Structures are given as structure tokens and as C-alpha cells.
Amino acid sequence: MSANEEVKCFICGASDNERVYLPCIHSGENKLVCVRCLPMLIHGVH
Ligand SMILES: [Zn+2]
Secondary structure: OOOOOOOOEOOOOOOOOOOOEEEEEEOOEEEEEEOOOHHHHHHOOO
């Protein structure tokens, strides 16, 4: 385990272990997004 690799959604900030997270790249950085925020990203809700 890496101390730098915190499991946290970069949109909603959720970090609970029961949620599913997916890796993505945002602003050139590797981030994690939870599946609850994923539809928002896909549909581009403002
Ligand atoms: Zn989220």
C-alpha cells in the first residue's frame, strides 16, 4: 500500500470502501472517480 495513493473521488470527495472507484485523468493528473459521479462526467452536467 502506498501512502500517496489515497482512494478518494476527486468530484464528491467520497472515500468509503464500499463504493467503486475508477481511474481517470483530469487536468493531466491521474485521479479516481466514484461510479456515482461517473454519469455526471459522461453527460457533462454543469
Ligand atoms: Zn464521487
